[in-house]
Every structure is written in C-alpha cells, then in structure tokens.
Amino acid sequence: MHPDPTAAPVSAPCLPEAGPVANRLREMIPGERPQERLQRLGPAALGDTELLAMLLRSGTRGHDVLSLAARLLAAAGSLGNLIAWREADYRKLKGIGRVKALQLITVMEIARRVLGRQAGEAPVLDTPAAAASYLLPVCAGLEVEKFWVLCLNRKNRLLKRVEVTSGTATASLAHPREVFREAIREGAVAILCMHNHPSGDPRPSAQDIQVTRQLREASRVIGIDLTDHVIVGRKEADPAGAGFYSFREAGLV
Template sequence: MAELESSSNRLLSLAANERPQERLERQGPSVLSDGELLAMLLRSGTSGRDVLTVAQGLIANAGSLAGLTRWTLKDFTRHKGVGHVKALQLLTVMEIARRVVLSENALPPVLENPQSIAEFCRPHAMGLAVEKFWVLSLNRKNRLIRRTEVTSGTAGSTLVHPREVFREAIKEAASAVVCVHNHPSGDPAPSAADIRVTRVLREAAQTIQIDLLDHIIIGSPAADPVGLGHYSFRDAGVL
C-alpha cells in the first residue's frame, strides 16, 4: 500500500498494523469503516488532503456510502481530491454494487403479496433520483415473467398510460400484472396523481381481463411515517 502511505500523513501516523490494508489482510473487510473501504479504492489523496479525509468527505457529502450510488461523474469530479480517472473508477464500482444487488435467482420469484413485491423491486429503485414506473408481468401462479420499465420522469412526475402498461402484459401473455413506481423522496405515500392513475389502470384491467394484482409505491423505511418503506394500493382498498 505504498501509494496510499506516501500521500497520507494520517496513514503514516498510524501504527503499521493499524493501517487499513494491514487490518484488511489480517481480519477481513468487515472490520474496516466505510471511509476506510472507500480509501482503499481511492488509493491516494491529494496535496493537503490525505486519502482518508477525501474518502470521509465523499461519504459525508453523499449522506452515506449508499448515497454514492446516486452520484454522477460530475458529482464525483466536483469533490476535491477526485480527478476524472478516479471518478470513473468510483462510478464503475457503484454500478457493480448495484448490479450485484440486482442479480436475480435462476428461478423467477413468486410475487403474491406487497412485501415480496417491495423486496424484489427495492434494489431496482435504489439510488434513483427520478421516478420510474415498472410493469411486472406474471403467469397464472404469480411467478414473474418479465419486469419492464415503461416510463422514466423527473422527480415527482411519472406519467403512465394504460396502453403502455397492458401492451407489455399482452406481449408477454401474462395472466396478471403488478405496477410499481418509486418515490425518490423516500416517502411512499401516494399523491393525488398516483391515486388517479391507479383507478384508471383498474378500469383498464377489468376491460381487457388481465388482473391488476397491486400497485406498489417504493420508498424507504426511514422516510415512511409507518416504517414499511412501501405503499400498497391493494392493502389500502383501492384495488
């Protein structure tokens, strides 16, 4: 870890066996703090700022390590101590982390209640700064056939038309669908527009005889007044 040591007075002040790389080799990655793990990726700081300070500053500005998954190239390069190449490396790592979380089992999941739907969809909504609307096409046993993104809008504004929703279901020969969208604010409480579009979708589903099992809004437990982190129109009695 010579490159890290040469650019970081903070690291040089630590006993050799207390430096992040040595602790990583001796005890494994779980013993390192978020800042230390990020410092291992950055490798070096900049003039006047050691690598741990740069790493901890990134996390502080993002609000958390997970918050960095929402950052763009411009967000990273704005931060003192992160040049263009390091920013690209960090973007790559964050995308790898997202894809690992999103990786699916060989057998598609059965989605038959709000909790299972929310757990399946939460990784797809993680870190998004805009609202997206997905259609989950299901077979007769409520096993997922396909997840399709049908719209992507600015924060607070997702528009969807029944033809976009049910076109996908018909194409996949689905027996039922679940509609899902995210609230970037984290609060899953429905807006007036969310309620209106759900009622329109309910009527369209009845017309074409494809079951609309639920419409789920994904938020975060921390921002949800009831702590669930999601809202089910089925549970609310709208469907």
C-alpha cells in the same frame, strides 16, 4: 526508497481541511497494505475503508488514500449509503475530483443493478412488502420517477421486469397500452405495477390515483389481473413508516 504511487497527490482542494496528517499507508508494515492483502487473502479480508481505498487508488497532498477513504465513509455514514450519492456529493471532499467521482458513481450504479437482479429462482411477489423489498435496490438514489410493470405467472412468480417510463408517472406516460403490451408479450396472467417517489414519501398523488384507475379498468377488459400498484419510497420519509404504499391494501385495486 521509491515513493509509493498509491499516495500520489491528485485533485485540487474542494473544501478547507485540517493540516497534514500522518501517512497511514506509508507507516504500514510491508505486506499489510490493502493491495498486498487483497492479493494474498482475497477481497473478503479487506474492511470497508480498505475496499474504498482500492477504488480511489490515490490520496491528495497531506492525506493518504486510506485517510481519504475513511473520511468518505464517515461522511456517508456507511458503505451502503454511498449508493445514493451523486457526483456533487463526492466532490465535496478534498481529494475527490471529477474523475474519481465519476468512477465511484459508476461502481455504485453497477452495485444497484446487481442488487436489482435476484440470484437463482425468480422471486414470488405475492405481497406489497415482498414487491417493495424486491424493487428497493433498483430505486435507491434515483432522482426521477420511473414506472415498472412486473409480469407474473399464476403463482405470482416474476417472469420479467420492464421499465415502461422514466419521469413523472402521469396518465399519458404510464398508458395502459404500453403496460399491457409487455404483459401480453411475456404471456403473463397477471401484472404488478410499481413506481418510485424520489422524495421518499410514498403517498399517492392525484395523478397516481388516476393512473391506477385506468390500469384497473384496462385489466378487466384485457383479462390480465392487476394484482397491485405499489409506490416505493423510504421508511424515514413515510408518515406510515412502511416505506411503500399499496393501492390494493388501500382498497383501490
């Protein structure tokens, strides 16, 4: 019997592990392995562990690819949580070296971008909660602050999302000139400004407040409405439990 290529050992150990376990892949009934099920039934028939196993492709000595995928899911807590993982997080697991880690973060970045693009009709962003929900997939796992301007029509429907800066949202980086240039170019009647806090706490800094004041004054001069400035964080890190902060709700816009 030829050895199964999907169980070939790959990278060197990263963490101490328990002794070898039974090879789940080898013990499976022919035709029930992930690749064969995928070909026969399609991707919807595969569980999270099997889908991860298809991405990983191979295990390590003493741990087949299904066991490796199961350990990865257990460490992350869920498939969705992997979108925030970095290369170093993946490489803590025995069997995941540099190449596998880079492949996985590439897949997660693709997932983040797909989630960030709304299918069908452009969304209506008429409340802070709607805006935060729209941008949350884009912000997931980011380690730096990014500042976006969302160009809107008269019905608060999104025309275009533009990333203005990447880095701390200071008054010099998120300059009104750059923000409103995009709005004018798109023929927007209103804009919604948004940025993320990688810490997860969406409460504004003094610089955030300064930026908002500058944008509010520029909005009045240019004649393009600033509907809000929303900071996106995470619910578990937000003392208010919302996961976002709205300058309009706070009476500052």
